[in-house]
Amino acid sequence: MTKDLFERIIEDKGPLGKWAKQAEGYFVFPKLEGNISNRMIFNGKKVITWSINDYLGLANHPEVIKADADAAAEYGLAYPMGARMMSGHTNYHEQLEKECAEFIDKEAAYLVNFGYQGMVSAIDALVTKNDVIVYDMDTHACIIDGVRLHAGKRFVYKHNDIESFEKNLQRATKLAEQTGGGILVVSEGVFGMRGEQGRLKEIVALKEKYNFRLLVDDAHGFGTLGDNGRGTGFEQGVQDGIDVYFATFAKSMAGIGAFFAGDKDVIQYLQYNMRSQMFAKSLPLAMVKGALKRLDMIRTMPELKDKLWRITNALQSGLKNAGFDLGTTQTCITPVFLKGEIPEAMAMVYDLRENHGIFCSIVVYPVIPKGLIILRLIPTASHTQEDIDETITAFSEIRSKLEKGIYKRIGATMV
Ligand SMILES: Cc1ncc(COP(=O)(O)O)c(C=O)c1O
Numbered sequence: 001m002t003k004d005l006f007e008r009i010i011e012d013k014g015p016l017g018k019w020a021k022q023a024e025g026y027f028v029f030p031k032l033e034g035n036i037s038n039r040m041i042f043n044g045k046k047v048i049t050w051s052i053n054d055y056l057g058l059a060n061h062p063e064v065i066k067a068d069a070d071a072a073a074e075y076g077l078a079y080p081m082g083a084r085m086m087s088g089h090t091n092y093h094e095q096l097e098k099e100c101a102e103f104i105d106k107e108a109a110y111l112v113n114f115g116y117q118g119m120v121s122a123i124d125a126l127v128t129k130n131d132v133i134v135y136d137m138d139t140h141a142c143i144i145d146g147v148r149l150h151a152g153k154r155f156v157y158k159h160n161d162i163e164s165f166e167k168n169l170q171r172a173t174k175l176a177e178q179t180g181g182g183i184l185v186v187s188e189g190v191f192g193m194r195g196e197q198g199r200l201k202e203i204v205a206l207k208e209k210y211n212f213r214l215l216v217d218d219a220h221g222f223g224t225l226g227d228n229g230r231g232t233g234f235e236q237g238v239q240d241g242i243d244v245y246f247a248t249f250a251k252s253m254a255g256i257g258a259f260f261a262g263d264k265d266v267i268q269y270l271q272y273n274m275r276s277q278m279f280a281k282s283l284p285l286a287m288v289k290g291a292l293k294r295l296d297m298i299r300t301m302p303e304l305k306d307k308l309w310r311i312t313n314a315l316q317s318g319l320k321n322a323g324f325d326l327g328t329t330q331t332c333i334t335p336v337f338l339k340g341e342i343p344e345a346m347a348m349v350y351d352l353r354e355n356h357g358i359f360c361s362i363v364v365y366p367v368i369p370k371g372l373i374i375l376r377l378i379p380t381a382s383h384t385q386e387d388i389d390e391t392i393t394a395f396s397e398i399r400s401k402l403e404k405g406i407y408k409r410i411g412a413t414m415v
Contacts, residue, residue, distance in 0.1 A: 223252020
């Protein structure tokens with residue numbers, strides 16, 4: 001007898017879903033209201049927002065709001081209809097691709113509607129069953145899902161560990177020699193949880209010894225690193241060594257959409273083979289025109305990135321001076337490492353939000369090992385020194401309560 005499919009789903013809600021009753025609307029699916037900025041409304045109260053990824057403060061910039069509104073007034077949100085390949089192509093899509101490619105020094109670029117889908121589909125398109133993928137253990141879920149679609153072999157290396165990378169590259173080389181395939185290496189420019197940069201310089205240097213192509217997801221590096229925010233490849237001086245560059249518009253660009261960039265032939269191949277784009281509606285023109293405006297601002301307003309880094313440096317040095325462990329971050333991403341279990345973490349974050357007016361993301365097991373808590377702060381160009389000072393004072397108070405076991409007692413009543 002077969003089992004009803006939904007029986008399992010109702011019984012086992014998954015590692016996060018099992019917390020839904022305690023967490024929904026507050027720790028997960030929270031609603032931040034008001035204009036996107038350093039201070040928004042949560043649960044009826046004003047909070048300092050450290051979790052919205054609006055690195056350059058463009059989301060609520062008057063010029064951006066105007067560009068978006070003008071484009072929506074002119075074209076609505078539907079135009080163009082159909083997939084790019086069929087009927088959804090425009091001059092503006094082409095212009096944005098050209099400008100993205102020029103900005104990051106690649107021959108060509110291809111726009112995609114969502115970074116996540118795009119990455120899954122690009123990995124699927126780039127490899128066949130004879131090819132081998134080598135990828136970092138800590139890469140984003142979209143890369144993991146892309147790798148899952150791969151019908152051939154894959155090797156995962158220890159996070160940012162070049163010795164482990166080379167060992168796996170050797171295994172991949174041996175295998176690819178047997179299958180007659182090639183090797184795709186995938187890393188992130190910036191790892192989103194802990195804020196480390198991918199070791200692109202060392203990876204690219206190994207191209208001297210091994211034959212592989214490098215795909216880099218630079219979601220958090222685009223706009224924040226390198227001269228003018230041109231990304232992690234520029235930051236490390238190895239942009240030429242990145243064969244396929246990816247950035248989403250969901251962070252520094254404060255929009256939606258993403259792009260891949262590389263040599264013309266490779267980009268043309270993606271245009272004709274990426275199933276998530278061939279069989280999905282084109283990015284609406286309002287988004288495309290809005291993205292053109294944002295890209296222009298990133299290019300011509302270096303003061304936005306300078307401000308982001310002033311805030312980042314003040315936040316990170318302030319937290320370090322107050323004795324907090326920020327791990328090994330080398331970027332704006334500011335993880336504050338604390339020790340405790342999930343119920344304690346929930347009680348602590350509740351206190352932070354309700355009594356200290358601080359809204360940040362909380363990262364716990366299974367994303368990181370059991371017993372660790374990360375309070376993850378994403379500074380932006382719209383934060384102020386006052387935001388930083390209030391946050392550090394609040395963090396010092398909650399750490400002291402955590403160490404005294406106060407949250408353990410409260411947390412036990414929350415679960
Ligand atoms: C590293 C990384 N890659 C890809 C994505 C997915 O991009 P999008 O939000 O455009 O789907 C994200 C999250 O936005 C990300 O952090």
